[in-house]
Amino acid sequence: MKPSAWSVTSLDGARAPFGTALASSGADVPALSDLTVDLDGARYVEEEFLLSGAAGTWETGDPGAPRRRESGIPYRTRVLVRRPSSLRDATGVTHVEPLHPHRDAGLTWDALAPHLIRRGDAWVGVTVFPDVARLMRDQLDPDRYGRLLVPGLGTEWDVLSDALAAVRENALGALETRRIVLSGWSATGSVCRVFAQExxxxARGGLVDGVAIVISSGGAGPAGYPPLTPDAATVDLADPRRTVRDVGVPVFEILSETESETHRAQLRDDSDDPADTYRLYQLAGAAHIEDWPGRHATNARTLAAAGHADTGVPMREALTDARSDLVVRALFDRLVDAIDGRPAPRAARFSYETGDVPEERMLRRDADGNVLGGIRTPWIEAALAAYAPHGTPAAKGSGPDWTPMADAGFAARLTGTMTPLAPAEVRRRFPSAEAYREAFTAATDALLAERMLLADDAGELIESAPGRWETAADESDASLVPSPEAGV
Structure with missing residues (x-):
């Protein structure tokens, strides 16, 4: 794979003060960086760049050896950078992700931002999907983004490759990088699987040092292994490419219960082989969609101001209170360890039913309905509810027709919910808030000892324990009772 010619120009350098109107729009549209994180106070800066080049398309060949189909297709895309303002505070680790087709979301940033800032890591998001670029160009800010040209149609592999080359060559302003972690979640996790496997x-001397594939099942039909071009045939479910192997850099797959239901045929052993360093982490009590504090898309306020507010899809059940993001932060640290040659911990896998069973009943569960096996999170080890990786929609979908969440049934299939234990049963198992806190703390400490939780995040989990118990044990508290009005 020969490198293509690309160039980088600054989109006005550092952006306007965070949360203010974009000066070039002429309208009261908030800046794209509605982050719930004070970057200025954290001594971080946010910059935008325009990456231009000529991309091509690829067709499926032998595993790991795609064939060039077309070339010379011009593109111009937006690259968003968040980095320490001083090189003295920077680790040299840069997390790069293709931004999600649902509202151009940076899901790695959503989950890891507080931790990345604590560490001093940089983050780079790349717009690779044409519908998002069209929305930015035509509606959000034509003056600023009028030059965007994201063709899609299978060019995203070259566009992402060029963006990674720009990071590797330190071509994005003052960003300096020594190790690149490529990551994606859901649809972009599948992009990362194909990017690694193909x-x-x-290529190009090594574009990344490690890959994190998060909440993406290799067995999820076309979604689990997107074709290299939209008109290509879907890779067969039995194709070995769907199981990550022999990538040449460390690869972690981090799955919730939702994706694990369809991933059984793609399971493989962990490995410390330098050419095939691999870990699978399955998080008990986790779901594809969880409503973490402060989580939202990078473009949320700007999209809302342009008439594309994301109101979520209401569920009939109570939404999960899982905090998988806190575990994922530690697992990303373990991936950096693996890049640096330090073995990462191995984790128990989920227990699967045998035979031909529906996907929704693929995982074995205990008498309460909670999954068996996997990384034992404290909300499962000290359970006050039965956690399910699906919900039932109570209203229609949200967002433009081309976004994944526009289909309410699809959104509900991915949304984590929970059914509370009866208050009397909660009090029988945990007679007091202190008794519950002790059990919850013990489970949290076990994750710390296994290096699957960070000390900075353990305190946040443990502090939630008394409130969890008081809500679950209160006979008069209906806050966890399923409600048609419960929203995502």
């Missing part, structure tokens, strides 16, 4: 990750 050899793009190690």
């Amino acid at each position: 050899g793009f990750a190690t």
Whole structure:
């Protein structure tokens, strides 16, 4: 795979003060960085760049050896950078992700931002999907983004490769990088699986040092292994490419219960082989969609101001209170360890039913309905509810027709919910808030000892324990009773 010619220009350098109107729009549209994180106070800066080049398309060949189909297709895309303002505070680790087709969301940033800032890591998001670029160009800010040209149609592999090359060559302003972690969640997790399996990750002398594939099942039909071009045939479910192997850099797959239901045929052993360093982490009590504090899309306020507010899809059940993001932060640290040659911990896998069973009943569960096996999170080890990786929609979908969440049934299939234990049963198992806190703390400490939780995040979990118990044990408290009005 020969490198293509690309160039980088600054989109006005550092952006306007965070949360203020974009000066070039002429309208009262908030800046794209509605982050719930004070970047200025954290001594971080946010910059935008325009990446231009000529991309091509690829067709499926032998595993790891796609064939060039077309070339010379011009593109111009937006690259968003968040980095320490001083190189003295920077680790040299840069997390790069293709931004999600649902509202151009940076899901790694959503989950990891507080931790990345604590560490001093940088983050880079790349717009690779044409519908998002069109929305930015035509509606959000034509003056600023009028030059965007994101063709899609299978060019995203080259566009992402060029963006990674720009990071590797330190071509994005003052950003300096020594190790690149490529990550994606859900649809972009599948992009990362294909990017790794088809050899793009190690092309051009090595574009990335490690890959995190988060909440993406290799067995989820076309979604689990997107074709290289939209008109290509879906890779067969039995194709070995759907199981990550022999990538040449460390790869972690981090799955919730939702994706694990369809991932059984793609399971493989963990490995410390330098050419095939691999870990699978399955998080008990986790779901594809969880409503973490402060979580929202990078473009949320700007999209809302342009008439594309994301109101979520209401569920009939109570929404999960899982905090998988806190575990994922530690697992990303373990991936950096693996890049640096330090073995990462191994984790128990989920227990699967045998035979031909529906996907929704693929995982074995205890008498309460909670999953068996996997990383034992404290909300499962000291359970006050039965956690399910699906919900039932109570209203229609949200967002433009081309976004994944526009289909309410699809959104509900991915949304985590929970059914509370009866208050009397809660009090029988945990007679007091202190008794519950002790059990919850013990489970949290076990994750710390296994290096699957960070000390900075353990305190946040433990502090939630008394409130969890008081809500669950209160006979008069209906806050966890399923309600048609409960929203995402």
